[in-house]
Amino acid sequence: MRPPIDSGTVLITGACSGIGREIARQLARRARTLILVEQAEQELELLKAELETSNPTLGVILMPCDISRPGEVGDMLAELARHFISVDVLVNAITVGERDLFARLRWGSVERMLLANVVAPLMLTRRLLGPMLARGRGGILQISSGASQLFLPGAAAYVATLRCLDGFIESLRLEVEGTGVVITQAAPGPVHDRWPASHGAPSGPAPFFQVSAARCAREILACFERARPLVYPGRGHRWVMTLLPRLPRAVRRALGRWVARDLRDRSGQVPTLRGSPSRLLEETPSLA
Numbered sequence: 001m002r003p004p005i006d007s008g009t010v011l012i013t014g015a016c017s018g019i020g021r022e023i024a025r026q027l028a029r030r031a032r033t034l035i036l037v038e039q040a041e042q043e044l045e046l047l048k049a050e051l052e053t054s055n056p057t058l059g060v061i062l063m064p065c066d067i068s069r070p071g072e073v074g075d076m077l078a079e080l081a082r083h084f085i086s087v088d089v090l091v092n093a094i095t096v097g098e099r100d101l102f103a104r105l106r107w108g109s110v111e112r113m114l115l116a117n118v119v120a121p122l123m124l125t126r127r128l129l130g131p132m133l134a135r136g137r138g139g140i141l142q143i144s145s146g147a148s149q150l151f152l153p154g155a156a157a158y159v160a161t162l163r164c165l166d167g168f169i170e171s172l173r174l175e176v177e178g179t180g181v182v183i184t185q186a187a188p189g190p191v192h193d194r195w196p197a198s199h200g201a202p203s204g205p206a207p208f209f210q211v212s213a214a215r216c217a218r219e220i221l222a223c224f225e226r227a228r229p230l231v232y233p234g235r236g237h238r239w240v241m242t243l244l245p246r247l248p249r250a251v252r253r254a255l256g257r258w259v260a261r262d263l264r265d266r267s268g269q270v271p272t273l274r275g276s277p278s279r280l281l282e283e284t285p286s287l288a
Contacts, residue, residue, distance in 0.1 A: 002225050003139025003182040004088040011035040011087045013067055013124070014094025016043040019143055019191060022217035023091055024051065033059035035087065037076065038094075039066045061085070067094060068116040070123060077127050087128050089139040092121045097158040110157045117161035122168065129181070136180040141224050142169050146189045146232060146241050151252050173229055182227045186220040189237030211237070 010027055014020035015036035024034055028051045038044050044062045051060055065076045080087070096116040098109045125140060132138025147155060148162035166185065173183040190210040211234040223231035232241040244252070 001180065001182060001227050003141070003227075004137050005139070005225070006030050007032045008088035009033040009035065009086060010089040010091060011037065011063075011124075011128070012091040012093055013037040013120070014092075014143075016040060016047055018093075018213050019186075019188065019217050019220070020091070020093030021047065022213045023093060023141075023221065025214075026217055026221060028055045028058050031058065031089075033061060033085075035061045035063055035080070035085070037063045037065050037067070039064065067120040068096060068112045070115060070119055073120050073123050077124070086131060086135075088132070088137070089141070090124055090128050091141045091143070092124065093141075093143040095143070095145060095158075095162070097155060099154050099158075101154060102156040105157060113157055113161050117158075118164050121165060125172070129176070132181045133176065133179055138181040139224065140169075140172075140181065140183045141220070142183075142185045143220070144169075144185055144187050146187045146237060148187060149241060149244055170229070182224065184220075184224040184228055184231065186223070186231045186233065187241065188216050188220075188233045189240070191216045191233075210234075 005027060008031055010031045010033070012020055012024050012027075012034065015024050015034075016038040020038075024036060024047065028034060034051065036044055036047060041062070041064045044064060048060045048062055051058060063076050063079070065072045067073055094116065096113050098105060098113065102110075121142060129138070129140070132140075142165060144162050144165050147159050148166045150159065152159045166187075169183060169185040176183060188211075191213050216233040219233040220231055
């Protein structure tokens with residue numbers, strides 16, 4: 001069973017940077033239509049021109065959308081429905097992260113991570129999965145991160161969103177088993193161009209574990225076409241992630257504790273939130 005990439009319609013979020021852009025480039029030779037979703041309209045236009053120049057028969061549909069805004073995601077899906085556009089393969093290739101101790105993060109940053117990393121993929125999957133099941137063919141490729149398996153001080157909220165995605169994708173895959181819909185989760189490690197600076201994301205692992213976005217996309221797509229449930233791109237990263245579950249939880253905590261201590265030392269103090277609990281609750285907006 002293979003996802004219907006060839007001559008199919010593929011929707012890619014986060015299409016203008018990193019892994020998403022490389023997946024768009026590599027699928028442009030095979031898909032009939034690419035639907036590119038990104039917030040920056042100018043970058044979308046540049047990518048469209050590049051893809052159409054090298055692939056004259058390819059159809060490219062641009063969908064400017066901030067996926068951290070559920071209303072915009074809903075409008076995008078409604079626009080596709082109005083034009084009777086069926087999506088054969090969904091590639092969720094964007095996650096939003098911000099590096100800081102949780103007590104210092106603005107709630108707006110936390111909310112944006114929740115909306116972009118959890119709500120948007122679930123919305124897209126919920127709306128596009130039904131027609132795939134009805135046709136008996138389809139594919140969902142979720143680009144997550146190896147951080148979903150780590151204890152990562154300085155990125156607690158980001159890791160929380162990835163843990164949610166991990167549980168969702170693994171459970172959903174079992175729900176649709178045997179239906180003709182392929183579901184794969186990719187959990188890359190350090191990737192060149194993985195994190196645009198505008199996302200304010202975690203930074204700086206060892207070069208030994210880094211792979212190019214192009215190589216990462218190739219490995220992910222190869223595993224997706226083999227209907228693999230989970231892929232860790234890159235030999236070094238794959239070795240570490242295979243070893244990680246064998247480490248006792250206490251050892252993993254100890255490693256995380258060392259990172260947390262370093263973060264606190266560099267900040268000069270343990271961060272605190274100012275104000276009474278009731279005041280803090282008043283300042284924390286609802287996700288509803």
